[in-house]
Amino acid sequence: MTSPVGLHRVVQPTGVLPQAAWRLDTSAAIAPNEVRIRVQRLNLDAASFRQLSEKHGGDGDAVRAEVLEIIATRGKMQNPVTGSGGMLIGTVEEAGRRSPLGLKPGERVATLVSLTLTPLVVTDGLARWDGRSEQVPCDGWAILFARSIAAVLPDDEDPQLSLAVLDVCGAPALTARVVSRYVEDRRRVGDPTPVRVAVIGGAGKSGSLSLAAARRAGAARTVGVVPVAAERDALTAAGLASVVALADARDPVGLSTAVTTALGAPADVTVVCVDVPGCEHGAVLATADGGTVIFFSMATSFSAAALGAEGLAADVTMLVGNGYVPGHAELALGLLRAEPGVRRLFAARIAAD
Amino acid sequence: MTSPVGLHRVVQPTGVLPQAAWRLDTSAAIAPNEVRIRVQRLNLDAASFRQLSEKHGGDGDAVRAEVLEIIATRGKMQNPVTGSGGMLIGTVEEAGRRSPLGLKPGERVATLVSLTLTPLVVTDGLARWDGRSEQVPCDGWAILFARSIAAVLPDDEDPQLSLAVLDVCGAPALTARVVSRYVEDRRRVGDPTPVRVAVIGGAGKSGSLSLAAARRAGAARTVGVVPVAAERDALTAAGLASVVALADARDPVGLSTAVTTALGAPADVTVVCVDVPGCEHGAVLATADGGTVIFFSMATSFSAAALGAEGLAADVTMLVGNGYVPGHAELALGLLRAEPGVRRLFAARIAAD
Numbered sequence: 270m271t272s273p274v275g276l277h278r279v280v281q282p283t284g285v286l287p288q289a290a291w292r293l294d295t296s297a298a299i300a301p302n303e304v305r306i307r308v309q310r311l312n313l314d315a316a317s318f319r320q321l322s323e324k325h326g327g328d329g330d331a332v333r334a335e336v337l338e339i340i341a342t343r344g345k346m347q348n349p350v351t352g353s354g355g356m357l358i359g360t361v362e363e364a365g366r367r368s369p370l371g372l373k374p375g376e377r378v379a380t381l382v383s384l385t386l387t388p389l390v391v392t393d394g395l396a397r398w399d400g401r402s403e404q405v406p407c408d409g410w411a412i413l414f415a416r417s418i419a420a421v422l423p424d425d426e427d428p429q430l431s432l433a434v435l436d437v438c439g440a441p442a443l444t445a446r447v448v449s450r451y452v453e454d455r456r457r458v459g460d461p462t463p464v465r466v467a468v469i470g471g472a473g474k475s476g477s478l479s480l481a482a483a484r485r486a487g488a489a490r491t492v493g494v495v496p497v498a499a500e501r502d503a504l505t506a507a508g509l510a511s512v513v514a515l516a517d518a519r520d521p522v523g524l525s526t527a528v529t530t531a532l533g534a535p536a537d538v539t540v541v542c543v544d545v546p547g548c549e550h551g552a553v554l555a556t557a558d559g560g561t562v563i564f565f566s567m568a569t570s571f572s573a574a575a576l577g578a579e580g581l582a583a584d585v586t587m588l589v590g591n592g593y594v595p596g597h598a599e600l601a602l603g604l605l606r607a608e609p610g611v612r613r614l615f616a617a618r619i620a621a622d
Numbered sequence: 623m624t625s626p627v628g629l630h631r632v633v634q635p636t637g638v639l640p641q642a643a644w645r646l647d648t649s650a651a652i653a654p655n656e657v658r659i660r661v662q663r664l665n666l667d668a669a670s671f672r673q674l675s676e677k678h679g680g681d682g683d684a685v686r687a688e689v690l691e692i693i694a695t696r697g698k699m700q701n702p703v704t705g706s707g708g709m710l711i712g713t714v715e716e717a718g719r720r721s722p723l724g725l726k727p728g729e730r731v732a733t734l735v736s737l738t739l740t741p742l743v744v745t746d747g748l749a750r751w752d753g754r755s756e757q758v759p760c761d762g763w764a765i766l767f768a769r770s771i772a773a774v775l776p777d778d779e780d781p782q783l784s785l786a787v788l789d790v791c792g793a794p795a796l797t798a799r800v801v802s803r804y805v806e807d808r809r810r811v812g813d814p815t816p817v818r819v820a821v822i823g824g825a826g827k828s829g830s831l832s833l834a835a836a837r838r839a840g841a842a843r844t845v846g847v848v849p850v851a852a853e854r855d856a857l858t859a860a861g862l863a864s865v866v867a868l869a870d871a872r873d874p875v876g877l878s879t880a881v882t883t884a885l886g887a888p889a890d891v892t893v894v895c896v897d898v899p900g901c902e903h904g905a906v907l908a909t910a911d912g913g914t915v916i917f918f919s920m921a922t923s924f925s926a927a928a929l930g931a932e933g934l935a936a937d938v939t940m941l942v943g944n945g946y947v948p949g950h951a952e953l954a955l956g957l958l959r960a961e962p963g964v965r966r967l968f969a970a971r972i973a974a975d
Contacts, residue, residue, distance in 0.1 A: 572705040579945030587942035592932030
């Protein structure tokens with residue numbers, strides 16, 4: 270039987286899952302439980318694009334050449350330094366008769382599994398991409414496994430906007446789940462203490478969705494932390510947070526002071542959505558005893574988080590942000606529809622790209 | 623005021639917490655809220671010792687020289703590759719009048735915060751250490767901050783045994799907390815499904831304590847996964863797990879099959895206690911939808927865990943193992959006293975060192 274998680278596509282080394290593989294088999298012929306997508310656009314992970322762009326000093330041609338080389342060598346787009354990938358948009362070209370994904374040829378979809386485990390072939394040399402944006406126009410094909418996830422794109426939305434929302438849809442879904450748990454636990458024991466939520470990087474894509482999700486899940490007070498005045502003004506105008514605060518997330522004392530001042534107390538739930546290294550300690554310091562930190566940034570250091578919390582004698586639960594939560598695509602697209610502030614921030618980001 | 627988290631001891635770079643610092647101030651003179659410890663023994667983190675030992679091909683003199691150089695250069699023991707440290711044992715030499723730790727001169731203590739943030743000076747050149755064990759006899763001094771944690775060692779136990787238990791006491795405490803939550807949640811809704819727990823690396827220090835803690839917290843069925851027959855026999859004899867299974871934790875399919883077979887279903891809670899890289903995918907695959915993976919290994923890759931769960935469309939909660947949980951020292955020492963199997967495994971490990 271063909272592996273639902275794609276083991277049969279692993280070329281090297283054998284026995285590992287596709288995400289851990291060095292190289293994948295990108296054959297266009299699909300197994301009965303697979304789906305082949307005609308790719309139209311790649312959306313590189315922010316941390317990956319940033320690393321590539323900085324490495325090449327913003328030289329778009331060099332960035333494009335390296336992305337092409339990675340994909341040709343590995344049969345997938347996985348940045349060897351950050352380990353991260355991104356997602357793609359395309360059209361269903363062929364769906365195997367035993368695929369459980371329910372996709373039909375011609376449907377426009379976005380993949381919600383990472384490019385790091387998706388067999389991918391580029392056929393146009395990325396000729397339409399200038400190497401200066403995470404959004405990569407592309408022609409080629411990709412393979413989905415039985416346990417992959419893809420969302421059909423809504424007809425009434427700009428696909429680029431939908432893609433940007435779906436790319437980070439795990440963040441608002443997990444934030445909503447964690448915040449709901451605090452709200453329910455307090456309700457059950459009759460504790461009137463309001464649930465306080467801090468989102469570090471609140472003006473970004475995952476950050477603004479997480480702020481909106483936290484409020485809908487019952488957070489009584491939220492703070493969005495941003496690094497610069499322009500983001501402060503944009504997030505304030507979007508109206509997604511009770512308070513917007515300026516702080517450098519890499520400065521533990523500055524960050525925790527900003528959060529505690531804005532919320533009147535440390536946060537019950539702190540969501541880290543900034544893709545720069547060194548935010549672990551500040552997030553822990555900003556969180557109340559018994560609170561939870563959710564790390565969504567791929568720049569998170571496991572050992573810095575674990576040892577930081579221990580070193581601060583901080584009784585906080587720390588979550589590795591899982592990009593998959595059931596219903597995540599619907600929840601995020603729902604927030605885009607219901608929250609004009611989310612739409613405005615996303616539209617501005619896309620326009621700036 | 624002197625910083626309770628030790629900011630005043632950070633030499634370079636300024637503004638970061640001691641764990642993130644490159645170099646700490648190791649002055650012997652203490653602030654009113656600090657405590658100075660006369661150090662007798664260091665216990666290097668397993669991942670750190672393994673990396674150093676492998677780097678130097680088991681040459682003890684070279685390992686000792688590098689540890690000495692790290693401590694002299696950085697003012698703390700933090701392995702530059704693994705980022706991890708360890709803990710220490712010693713005697714309280716001087717306690718500042720405003721220290722909240724409640725320690726008195728002459729008390730024998732173990733520090734429960736990492737060496738990665740503890741100012742440390744070695745005065746004997748580690749002359750009594752052969753560089754071939756994680757346990758390092760040592761003379762020198764260390765500084766505790768107001769928010770550091772230290773446990774007074776029990777008089778009736780071998781200090782080396784207590785130290786080994788306290789070194790990993792966060793693991794059983796967090797395991798107990800998470801397992802209890804599943805047990806309580808099911809009880810509340812009248813769900814009779816037994817709570818199943820898998821501990822990867824169940825014969826090790828944190829693993830054996832976690833197995834014992836899971837059972838006491840109400841796990842109905844537990845499996846301890848080990849890599850070799852000798853560990854299987856030792857763990858079986860210790861009687862800490864319902865089942866003991868042999869599997870390579872780096873083989874996702876092999877690991878998940880072993881766990882699912884042993885428990886009759888995937889685990890509700892999977893605890894990763896092996897200090898080798900590449901165990902993230904197997905742990906996720908071995909865990910039931912709605913389950914939790916707790917990563918205690920410092921070899922855990924944040925991005926492998928996050929992207930792996932997403933790529934497998936696995937609805938699992940993933941926790942960064944926090945070494946601090948209130949009451950962790952008492953809980954772990956209590957397990958040592960109550961569970962002869964735990965004591966036997968620890969004694970055997972120490973004898974083998």
